[in-house]
Amino acid sequence: xxxxPIKSTIDKIPGGMMIVPMLLGALFATFAPQxxxxxxxxxxxxxxxxxxILAVFYVCMGSTITLxxxxxxxxxxxxxxxxxxxxxxxLGLILGHFLGEQPITxxxxxxxxxxxxxxxxxxxxxxxxxxxxxxxxxxxxxGAYSIMSLESGPFLTMVTLGVAxxxxxxxxxxxxxxxxxxxxxxxxNLDRNMKDFLSKAVPVMIPFFxxxxxxxLDLHKVWQAGLLGLAMGVxxxxxxxxxxxxxxxxxxGNGIAGVAAASTAGNAATVPAIIAASNPAYADAAQSxxxxxxxxxxxxxxxxxxxxxxxxxRLGVAPATADDTSSPAPAPIRGNAQGAR
Numbered sequence: 001x002x003x004x005p006i007k008s009t010i011d012k013i014p015g016g017m018m019i020v021p022m023l024l025g026a027l028f029a030t031f032a033p034q035x036x037x038x039x040x041x042x043x044x045x046x047x048x049x050x051x052x053i054l055a056v057f058y059v060c061m062g063s064t065i066t067l068x069x070x071x072x073x074x075x076x077x078x079x080x081x082x083x084x085x086x087x088x089x090x091l092g093l094i095l096g097h098f099l100g101e102q103p104i105t106x107x108x109x110x111x112x113x114x115x116x117x118x119x120x121x122x123x124x125x126x127x128x129x130x131x132x133x134x135x136x137x138x139x140x141x142x143g144a145y146s147i148m149s150l151e152s153g154p155f156l157t158m159v160t161l162g163v164a165x166x167x168x169x170x171x172x173x174x175x176x177x178x179x180x181x182x183x184x185x186x187x188x189n190l191d192r193n194m195k196d197f198l199s200k201a202v203p204v205m206i207p208f209f210x211x212x213x214x215x216x217l218d219l220h221k222v223w224q225a226g227l228l229g230l231a232m233g234v235x236x237x238x239x240x241x242x243x244x245x246x247x248x249x250x251x252x253g254n255g256i257a258g259v260a261a262a263s264t265a266g267n268a269a270t271v272p273a274i275i276a277a278s279n280p281a282y283a284d285a286a287q288s289x290x291x292x293x294x295x296x297x298x299x300x301x302x303x304x305x306x307x308x309x310x311x312x313x314r315l316g317v318a319p320a321t322a323d324d325t326s327s328p329a330p331a332p333i334r335g336n337a338q339g340a341r
Contacts, residue, residue, distance in 0.1 A: 025214025050212035062184020077147025092164030111288030229295020
């Protein structure tokens with residue numbers, strides 16, 4: 001049978017394994033919304049099973065997070081991690097004061113919410129970050145992601161929203177948000193074979209939960225939110241990139257790792273739905289936030305490599321080559337620029 005280049009074509013699109021299935025699900029939600037009920041059973045579950053798939057996804061992804069870190073890695077990773085989280089808190093405080101939990105309902109900023117901004121700012125695209133610092137950075141820059149990976153999942157977003165004075169989450173919900181990731185970390189660090197076994201499932205599940213999330217999106221609302229998402233993507237690079245640059249310089253870096261971290265993770269697009277499921281106060285904001293964050297994933301995946309390469313040229317840093325034995329060895333990652341992160 002003739003083979004079609006389906007995966008290679010999707011991989012050429014920034015965040016393709018997340019964006020394409022999400023768009024497919026949105027097409028069903030817009031033009032054939034009764035499809036899940038019509039078929040029911042396993043087919044219907046593909047449209048509605050985002051949260052169970054995500055629970056398994058975070059266990060598997062957690063298994064790839066190692067607890068080993070040198071003081072240099074702790075310093076570098078802690079500085080970048082703290083800066084990302086601090087930016088989310090500051091912006092959450094500002095927007096929370098004016099908007100509360102609800103999104104803007106009219107005008108050119110319709111759909112914008114504190115939830116969308118905090119989620120877009122809080123989580124770095126790990127695969128993209130490590131690919132860039134592996135090319136332009138140092139081994140400690142790559143290793144720093146072992147600390148930054150703690151951004152993953154809804155836990156820090158819940159904490160940030162609470163610190164910003166918005167609706168708090170009861171402690172069982174906060175613990176429940178981090179338990180799957182913590183379980184995966186425990187299994188992966190106790191047994192390397194479990195890490196190898198579970199980590200293989202991370203990229204496989206991405207298109208499935210993306211499709212289920214997309215099936216809750218109405219494309220009639222995407223045009224305006226998509227344009228806003230484009231602007232938000234640029235804002236993520238600028239608003240987080242500048243503080244991250246100086247944070248990297250503050251701990252002895254040259255700023256490249258900071259700029260490389262100024263992106264939005266692919267799996268961040270899953271967080272608004274989880275937040276809304278945990279706290280109904282965010283139900284109105286979650287749908288448009290998902291669209292905005294998904295747009296940020298694509299926009300930052302395009303802009304951050306360009307910004308990082310431009311800074312490297314200004315600093316006279318040559319990219320590593322395949323024959324450059326001094327370049328850092330590839331580190332295990334939990335996804336890539338095309339996938340979850």
